[in-house]
Amino acid sequence: AQSVTQLDSQVPVFEEAPVELRCNYSSSVSVYLFWYVQYPNQGLQLLLKYLSGSTLVESINGFEAEFNKSQTSFHLRKPSVHISDTAEYFCAVTETGANNLFFGTGTRLTVIP
Amino acid sequence: DTGVSQNPRHKITKRGQNVTFRCDPISEHNRLYWYRQTLGQGPEFLTYFQNEAQLEKSRLLSDRFSAERPKGSFSTLEIQRTEQGDSAMYLCASSLRPDSSYNEQFFGPGTRLTVL
Numbered sequence: 001a002q003s004v005t006q007l008d009s010q011v012p013v014f015e016e017a018p019v020e021l022r023c024n025y026s027s028s029v030s031v032y033l034f035w036y037v038q039y040p041n042q043g044l045q046l047l048l049k050y051l052s053g054s055t056l057v058e059s060i061n062g063f064e065a066e067f068n069k070s071q072t073s074f075h076l077r078k079p080s081v082h083i084s085d086t087a088e089y090f091c092a093v094t095e096t097g098a099n100n101l102f103f104g105t106g107t108r109l110t111v112i113p
Numbered sequence: 114d115t116g117v118s119q120n121p122r123h124k125i126t127k128r129g130q131n132v133t134f135r136c137d138p139i140s141e142h143n144r145l146y147w148y149r150q151t152l153g154q155g156p157e158f159l160t161y162f163q164n165e166a167q168l169e170k171s172r173l174l175s176d177r178f179s180a181e182r183p184k185g186s187f188s189t190l191e192i193q194r195t196e197q198g199d200s201a202m203y204l205c206a207s208s209l210r211p212d213s214s215y216n217e218q219f220f221g222p223g224t225r226l227t228v229l
Contacts, residue, residue: 043117043204043220090155099169100146101218103155
């Protein structure tokens, strides 16, 4: 069975500081991994995804995540956060060939001016 | 149409009443998904459609819940005899059926249900 663990429910960080949001998954088969962002009163938006190939994936707004198969992790990082990055971030996994996403419980990132 | 739309955005109802939500997917997306998100949790899969066929249902989808997609376009999710535990955000997503690999699911803004 698949599962996703996001150990940090809340992460406060000062503006322009680096941040890492942790995500670990469990699955017995090949997986695809995702990070979604949810701004207040909005739906989920895909931030980045790992399907295959390079284990380091990047988003257009400076976030990156690295797939680590041995540690079953897909941590999200940004070297310098902005106020506008304040949001809820969800890690998700799906097994190859499956049709639904399994989400973690989310991490609320709060960027402090 | 630039995205998935859901109506209503908010619904407040009394316990025991029936409610119905609507989801309009992105045009030409033939897959449609329903998820439920309770406070402090991530979204949980409920069911999905390929065109008008409901192909998978989660065990979370009790017999008080029914979803339809009669013409393979919009979908409705009905909850009968609502309970306080049904209070949640109901999210809809759509995607193209992939030829291979995976196709991104695009999410709507959700319908927030409050059962009093």
